[in-house]
Amino acid sequence: MEFRFTWVQTGGHHTPTRCKPRERVAILIPFRNRNIHLRILLNNLHPILYRQQLGYTIYVLKQADEKPFNRGKLFNIGYLEAKKDNHTCFVFHDVDLIPENDHILYGCVRSPMHLSRAVNKFNYKLPYKELLGGVAAWKTKEFEQVNGWSNLFVNWGGEDDDLSYRTIANKLSIFRFRNSVARYTMLEHRRTPVNTARHRQLKDSYTRYKIDGLSSLVYESPRIQRYNLFTMVSINT
DSSP states (O other): OTTTOOBTTTTTEOOOOOOOOOOOOEEEEESSSOHHHHHHHHHHHHHHHTTTOOOEEEEEEESSSSSSOOOOHHHHHHHHHHHHHTOOOEEOOEEEEEEEEETOOOSOOSSSOOOEEEGGTTTTSOOTTTTOOSEEHHHHHHHHHHHSSSSSSSBBSSSHHHHHHHHHTTTTOOOOOTTTSSEEEEOOOOOOOOOOOOOHHHTTTTHHHEEEEEGGOOOOOOOEEOOSSSSEEOOOO
16 A cells, blocks of 8 residues: 555655645544455545545554543544644544445535445445544534544444533534445444443433533553554553
8 A cells, every 4th residue: 555555745645736635634543463354445435535635644543551442532532643744624433334426525515414324234325424534524603612522432332322412412513425426335344342330421421411521531652653654653541
């Protein structure tokens, strides 16, 4: 990939030369021990972003400690670190979801924009209308309005629904492309342990969002490593 993707600069960055992009896009990928999935995603995503003539950087948010996986906190930290590079559009992207076509626009045409509406695992149908999981694009204003992701959910389950409830509580609409466009393939993987507390945690999502999220985030400065195809942000949660 490093030899084929000649347009990619160090850190997984690209700036178009024939146009001025409207947004500076940060692709944020939470990660731990999924190397094969990451290679497949990078192999598919870089060319799509290039053909869409986007100015973008891919950030891999690696949870470096052995604590239960905290996807929401990784996203919040990744957002704040990417914001330092003057990004204006933030795409929260699971490592196991592969876009199937170039028509899924990654440039924050609306916000929040749920991109992974139609996934093969769910027969390319939206499981429920409030879903915001998988891949979603946010601009700064709306993301900070909902106070980002919750920092409380660990292991598998709950944080996507919590983000959806925050969105509803702030009277924001969830935008999507039609099913025939927003198609993704989910790579096979072993599910992480289930968050058995998720139903209890979701009961107060509509009100808790004001004090749980970006505003309550405490973290030590992550280690930043700029590789040829991505920027690695190593995080202790």
